[in-house]
Amino acid sequence: MPEQADMDSLRKRIDNDAFAKLVGIEYEEVRGGYCRARMKIGPKHLNLFDAPHGGAVFTLADAVFAGSCNGYGEMAVAVSVTIDYMTPVRLGTVLVAEGTEISRTRKIGHYNLEIKNEAGDLVSRAKGTAYFLGKTVTEWESMRKEKGD
Numbered sequence: 001m002p003e004q005a006d007m008d009s010l011r012k013r014i015d016n017d018a019f020a021k022l023v024g025i026e027y028e029e030v031r032g033g034y035c036r037a038r039m040k041i042g043p044k045h046l047n048l049f050d051a052p053h054g055g056a057v058f059t060l061a062d063a064v065f066a067g068s069c070n071g072y073g074e075m076a077v078a079v080s081v082t083i084d085y086m087t088p089v090r091l092g093t094v095l096v097a098e099g100t101e102i103s104r105t106r107k108i109g110h111y112n113l114e115i116k117n118e119a120g121d122l123v124s125r126a127k128g129t130a131y132f133l134g135k136t137v138t139e140w141e142s143m144r145k146e147k148g149d
Helices: 004-015 018-023 054-070 137-147
Strands: 026-031 034-040 074-085 094-104 108-116 122-136
Touching: 004 026, 004 054, 004 137, 018 054, 026 054, 034 054, 054 074, 054 094, 054 108, 054 122, 074 108, 074 137, 094 122, 122 137
Parallel strands: none
Antiparallel strands: 026 034, 034 094, 074 122, 094 108, 108 122
16 A cells, blocks of 8 residues: 555656646646646647647646546556547637546546636546556655666
């Protein structure tokens, strides 16, 4: 069972997520089964038609998925994530995403991922399935150090 050291390691890893930083994701809350984050759509998020890229929205959904399923301090990886886009997003829009656990067994977890704009309109809804590796974040870090990674 994960302990405080696992939670501290997890939070440090989330706060230092290089890709999340690159795209401008800011984590607001991370705990077991729940994560909330935000991202402001800027020029770096635009596609070939100067509209926000669907991949930017998906990346935000994936980030809260990772936060919510790893929020227990136990390592989890994605098995599947599907997304539906409902409302167009514009340059300058602040997106707020929440990942919420639906169910969890010892090895599998299911999550709802919702992204809304600042007006509260649903922009996209996604579902994610995670596989729990049976190792805490701290155990994983120790294994990597032993291997010299």
